[in-house]
Amino acid sequence: MSFEESERLETVPPSGIRRYFELAEEQDDIISLGVGEPDFAPPWAARDAAIESLERGKTSYTPNRGLRELREEIVAHVHDRYDLDYDADEEVLVTAGASEAVDLAFRAFHDPGDTVAVVQPSYLSYVPAARLAGADVVDVQTRREDEFKLTREVLEASGAAEADTLVLCYPNNPTGATMTREELEPVAEFVREHDLRVFADEIYAALSYEHDHTSIATLPGMRERTVVFNGFSKAYAMTGLRLGYALAPPEAIESMNRIHQYTMLSAPTTAQHAAIEALRNCEDDVAEMREQYDRRRNFVLSRFEEMGIDCFPASGAFYVFPECPWDDSEAFAEALIEEQGVAVVPGGVFGNGGESHLRVTYATGLDDLKEALARIEQFID
């Protein structure tokens, strides 16, 4: 007997971020613009709710799909904010982070040989999750000249028409791109024509700075073919509490729940209590955080402009995706950590098409941002 990896696992390479993580760990005095998580703490009200639930010993498993009270709050929230209509009993699944929802969706709906079209550059987990589900992946390469928005042209060129599922994430990690309703329309049209299923990761929906977020599931004929992922990590700065959710038609939620009930049983109970409070009473905290991110975004974009580095005006999430001043973004990121103690992530780890870019996070205080950008400027001079 040996621990030989399964063939499926072999299709999943180690995370491209690990190396930079290790390099960054070796340095003292490092300023990291490589962190994909808020630098704020969760709103106090949410933390209090978590504490209170613990004090009262509310730590048993919840229903598989999540506390009914939370599902109702989620339904009301997405209705008010994003005009999405879902049923709390049948169309919501509360998960351990959006990450779990992503994994469930890939496993629930794919057989070996199925094809998943992933909009690139993309968040790191989609491709491994697709492969672990046995599916093949085709890249849908968005381009700088389209501001990393998904276009019909790009979809057609990528061969996504043959795929079973299209995975998209707007506002996007790592590019910070967002898409308006008008821009989503041709995508929806393509999806309907070719009868694709859509996974829409909308975890950054609350962090849209230029216009209100539009969910692709609100476009005609899309609700019945879309699984929406969202969660509490980004908007409410609740990363470590591990809470997310999926919204989809009843039969899809039923299938995802069949895996969830055996693997996770239910999402963390303490976090569910925090989340109820977050949705009920923490919108002001979210607005305050968003305002700060927006100011930092303006700051970072204008600093790159001053440095003469091309960076399209990212309008969501907390990332910007400037062009790398060197041809080799990996070498650049490595040298920047070693020589200036500033960590950024080379764009190539987010899939094809990212290589010539860098992902820079502004989920970092303004003083640190200022210093880090000054160091970057010095470095490229």
Place this chain on the structure above:
Amino acid sequence: MSSREKILPLLRENARYSTEDLARQTGLDVEEVEATIHELESDGVVHGYRAIVDRNQIEPERVRASVELNVTLDRETGYDDIAQRLAKFPEVEGLRLVSGDYDFAMDVEGDSMREVSNFISEQVAPVPEITQTVTHYIMETYKEGGVEFEDGDDDDRLSVSP
């Protein structure tokens, strides 16, 4: 949002942001930022700029007290008259008319408790309209001017993450 509404919260957060930084954060031009600040100053919206200091770290440590004052008014004397008289004392750092159990809340600063006590008993208490003073010495400041005084906020997030 007007340029005032954009600039003012930032100045309140950190008056030492350079005009360039303010411009970068708000998306305004440097000239607009300068003009707005000038306007805020000349309109008397912004009265001044000062550092938020953790007094515990100053040698020798300064003493601060927050003093409750009760007053009686007569036909000739109103709150404003008493306030003007008190505000002239250089020891008085802050002065507000408040609702509730007492009339004025006054912040006083001095080099020692004795100095502060003497000031209250010799200069403030004798003011004829003042009927009562209650002095609270400040033991510890956790937050001031919107800024929390903590021992640094360690960032234990992963330094690179997805």
